[in-house]
Amino acid sequence: MSNLVASDKGRLRGFGLVIxxxxxxxxxxxxxxxxxxxxxKENQMSGDKKIAIESRLKGCNNVITLGVRTNFSDxxxxxxxxxxxxxxxxxxxxxxxxLFDAAGKRTFPSYHTYKCVQDKIKQTALFxxxxxxxxxxxxxxxxxxxxxxxxxxxxxxxxxxxxxxAMGRGVYLIQNEADLSAYNALTPPAYVxxxxxxxxxxxxxxxxxxxxxxxxxxxxxxxxxxxxxxxxTISLDPVPQEALDLALHTARQCRWxxxxxxxxxxxxxxxxxxxxxxxxxxxxxKAGIDYVRLMEQMIENEEI
Numbered sequence: 001m002s003n004l005v006a007s008d009k010g011r012l013r014g015f016g017l018v019i020x021x022x023x024x025x026x027x028x029x030x031x032x033x034x035x036x037x038x039x040x041k042e043n044q045m046s047g048d049k050k051i052a053i054e055s056r057l058k059g060c061n062n063v064i065t066l067g068v069r070t071n072f073s074d075x076x077x078x079x080x081x082x083x084x085x086x087x088x089x090x091x092x093x094x095x096x097x098x099l100f101d102a103a104g105k106r107t108f109p110s111y112h113t114y115k116c117v118q119d120k121i122k123q124t125a126l127f128x129x130x131x132x133x134x135x136x137x138x139x140x141x142x143x144x145x146x147x148x149x150x151x152x153x154x155x156x157x158x159x160x161x162x163x164x165x166a167m168g169r170g171v172y173l174i175q176n177e178a179d180l181s182a183y184n185a186l187t188p189p190a191y192v193x194x195x196x197x198x199x200x201x202x203x204x205x206x207x208x209x210x211x212x213x214x215x216x217x218x219x220x221x222x223x224x225x226x227x228x229x230x231x232x233t234i235s236l237d238p239v240p241q242e243a244l245d246l247a248l249h250t251a252r253q254c255r256w257x258x259x260x261x262x263x264x265x266x267x268x269x270x271x272x273x274x275x276x277x278x279x280x281x282x283x284x285x286k287a288g289i290d291y292v293r294l295m296e297q298m299i300e301n302e303e304i
Contacts, residue, residue, distance in 0.1 A: 050299055051082050054091035060296040068093055108304050109258035109277065116254070117277045120162040120191055130253045133271045140190040146180060153192055159183045162191035173224050196266040201226045201273060202239055203283060204247035204261045208303040211248055212294060214239040215283045234286045243270050257304070
């Protein structure tokens with residue numbers, strides 16, 4: 001059953017979203033039928049706050065953010081006790097997510113989410129395994145791949161730095177041998193993908209089990225990448241239901257619970273480009289959604 005009342009559905013449509021039954025939204029003034037905050041206030045008064053490591057939830061009234069320490073022994077005895085006693089740790093970093101998983105402690109985002117953070121190679125393998133529509137992609141190791149890449153791809157194609165790249169950095173349109181040679185000079189392995197010409201893509205943000213926001217990103221003139229950090233504009237025009245369904249299906253199949261799924265449409269078919277676990281908040285600001293209050297309310301409602 002939908003968690004949206006009629007007025008909230010109207011407001012979300014005003015943001016340019018098509019409403020599905022499994023979609024929830026947080027606006028500036030959510031009503032009591034959407035979010036029950038009374039229990040959360042009691043929890044805050046009693047000191048029952050959640051524990052976070054990274055600063056993503058800084059500003060949430062029901063969260064204590066401890067900060068990232070290089071060594072666990074750098075936490076004070078009180079902070080270490082808070083971590084040990086917490087049922088769930090929020091935004092623990094990839095490093096601590098591994099440790100907490102080994103210790104049997106739950107995290108948000110999930111351990112599975114952290115395993116794919118900024119790793120395009122793992123994501124592509126997972127998409128192929130789960131039969132999720134994804135641009136044709138190959139990974140090449142060593143330096144001799146240059147002589148064989150054109151057996152698999154025709155110019156132009158896309159080549160990316162497969163790990164630790166974000167906001168459009170490390171993504172290249174390879175149009176000729178000179179471009180290919182320049183890319184080959186970068187650190188291997190090579191991550192090569194078919195080029196699907198389009199001037200826009202869709203960002204669908206899934207938190208917990210729900211879509212909380214979706215919008216178009218339109219590339220600036222002459223730019224093939226649609227990252228906001230590279231000058232793309234955000235459009236709140238309606239997002240096709242098929243794209244929303246694909247994003248939610250992808251997040252659930254991959255067991256990701258905090259992710260921005262990027263989707264493009266090419267020749268009438270939707271493709272998942274990648275999952276961004278460190279997505280920006282500009283799309284939320286554009287729609288008038290208070291991200292901090294959204295997260296605070298989802299924590300209070302035990303949705304995350």
